[in-house]
Amino acid sequence: MSRTLYDLAAADPTLRFSPYCWRTKLALAHKNLDFETVPWRFTDQDVIAFSGQGQSGGKVPVLVDNGTVVHDSQSIAEYLETTYPQAPTLFGDAASRALTGFVKQWTEDTLHPTIVKIVLPDIFKLIDPKDRTYFRQSREPRIGMTIEALAARRPEFLPPFQAALAPLRDTLKAQNFLAGVTPAYADHIVFGALKWARTTSSTALLAPDDPISLWMERLLSYYGLRNQPPASSA
Amino acid sequence: MSRTLYDLAAADPTLRFSPYCWRTKLALAHKNLDFETVPWRFTDQDVIAFSGQGQSGGKVPVLVDNGTVVHDSQSIAEYLETTYPQAPTLFGDAASRALTGFVKQWTEDTLHPTIVKIVLPDIFKLIDPKDRTYFRQSREPRIGMTIEALAARRPEFLPPFQAALAPLRDTLKAQNFLAGVTPAYADHIVFGALKWARTTSSTALLAPDDPISLWMERLLSYYGLRNQPPASSA
Numbered sequence: 001m002s003r004t005l006y007d008l009a010a011a012d013p014t015l016r017f018s019p020y021c022w023r024t025k026l027a028l029a030h031k032n033l034d035f036e037t038v039p040w041r042f043t044d045q046d047v048i049a050f051s052g053q054g055q056s057g058g059k060v061p062v063l064v065d066n067g068t069v070v071h072d073s074q075s076i077a078e079y080l081e082t083t084y085p086q087a088p089t090l091f092g093d094a095a096s097r098a099l100t101g102f103v104k105q106w107t108e109d110t111l112h113p114t115i116v117k118i119v120l121p122d123i124f125k126l127i128d129p130k131d132r133t134y135f136r137q138s139r140e141p142r143i144g145m146t147i148e149a150l151a152a153r154r155p156e157f158l159p160p161f162q163a164a165l166a167p168l169r170d171t172l173k174a175q176n177f178l179a180g181v182t183p184a185y186a187d188h189i190v191f192g193a194l195k196w197a198r199t200t201s202s203t204a205l206l207a208p209d210d211p212i213s214l215w216m217e218r219l220l221s222y223y224g225l226r227n228q229p230p231a232s233s234a
Numbered sequence: 235m236s237r238t239l240y241d242l243a244a245a246d247p248t249l250r251f252s253p254y255c256w257r258t259k260l261a262l263a264h265k266n267l268d269f270e271t272v273p274w275r276f277t278d279q280d281v282i283a284f285s286g287q288g289q290s291g292g293k294v295p296v297l298v299d300n301g302t303v304v305h306d307s308q309s310i311a312e313y314l315e316t317t318y319p320q321a322p323t324l325f326g327d328a329a330s331r332a333l334t335g336f337v338k339q340w341t342e343d344t345l346h347p348t349i350v351k352i353v354l355p356d357i358f359k360l361i362d363p364k365d366r367t368y369f370r371q372s373r374e375p376r377i378g379m380t381i382e383a384l385a386a387r388r389p390e391f392l393p394p395f396q397a398a399l400a401p402l403r404d405t406l407k408a409q410n411f412l413a414g415v416t417p418a419y420a421d422h423i424v425f426g427a428l429k430w431a432r433t434t435s436s437t438a439l440l441a442p443d444d445p446i447s448l449w450m451e452r453l454l455s456y457y458g459l460r461n462q463p464p465a466s467s468a
Binding site for chain 1: 326327328329330331332333334335336337339340342343344397398400401402404405408409411412413414415418420
């Protein structure tokens with residue numbers, strides 16, 4: 001029985017910051033599945049060539065579950081739900097799964113773009129030096145400016161981030177988790193985004209008593225991960 | 235057996251534009267409940283005094299269901315779910331209900347503020363002349379400028395509206411309704427916001443072939459309301 005997750009790492013191998021890898025780590029915890037992680041850098045293409053993602057460049061998370069290889073966080077979540085149906089459900093019933101689809105799109109279309117503008121220059125400093133050329137060449141065309149120009153504009157990106165968080169904050173004032181009394185994959189998706197922000201930002205983005213910070217702690221506690229990050233095993 | 239809904243109307247009594255009243259009309263249709271509507275204007279306070287909302291001013295929707303009076307769209311939805319449990323569910327299971335809470339907050343915190351900036355001056359022209367003093371005095375402090383100043387800035391409010399819609403549009407490219415194969419209250423909440431925009435905006439805000447427009451038509455068709463708005467009975 002072996003289960004290995006290739007998990008994006010910074011120069012410091014214990015610093016794991018990918019929002020998509022965090023989704024998978026929480027989904028595995030939700031399914032009560034043990035796993036080891038392998039710290040992976042953007043340019044370690046040969047290491048995950050076995051995942052068959054083709055010449056355009058492979059990405060993590062890549063999960064190897066007793067010999068079965070699955071890549072892409074959404075595919076991994078669906079694989080886990082199908083393969084381990086006796087464990088707690090990630091998606092709930094059909095309506096809950098569909099609503100989780102909206103939470104995913106909100107996270108990727110609204111929340112991620114506000115975060116990336118803030119933390120991209122911080123990430124550039126944190127990643128392994130061997131990744132920096134790839135990172136600059138792949139990210140600067142997407143953001144339409146240099147990393148240094150983005151860094152200079154950081155203050156203007158903070159208010160849109162806070163504005164985007166309003167519905168999340170207001171929801172978490174009224175309920176423990178996005179999925180209700182206990183967390184589910186909708187929580188994992190949004191947590192991934194904010195853990196990415198928290199682990200990379202050079203300044204604190206949320207006060208410790210913010211309902212969103214409290215929810216993040218509650219989520220980690222629920223899975224017994226508060227003082228034991230699941231990424232530290234490898 | 236009688237069921238009456240007090241429904242916000244413009245000077246034209248057939249023009250019903252309240253996003254909250256639309257939630258209730260769709261929730262009633264979802265529960266297969268017939269109802270009559272009474273066109274109501276902002277200053278018709280005496281007409282809904284029986285709803286007991288107090289001196290700060292009553293609002294619609296107000297539902298009178300065989301003598302039971304319920305106000306506030308959320309309270310009405312919960313009342314309908316409890317009172318008519320054999321009819322199709324509005325909220326689904328506990329996780330689905332909780333995720334609907336996030337959709338509600340997203341609608342009210344992110345979507346409504348982008349819409350109100352665009353349509354408030356249009357609404358001012360459409361409402362009954364007797365409502366105009368109330369409307370101006372209540373809305374201008376909230377928006378921090380005159381209705382005329384807001385109207386002059388309309389072009390700058392269109393891009394944020396489109397940006398806010400991205401997660402909704404992307405979700406509806408992948409599934410029929412927010413709640414999946416069939417609609418539920420999460421759909422009603424978001425539909426209410428966009429119906430409010432559509433019925434009041436002086437310019438079309440969405441192309442007819444936009445996935446969001448197609449979803450709105452699909453939702454009305456699902457309830458048999460496409461050519462028969464439920465507000466026309468009174």
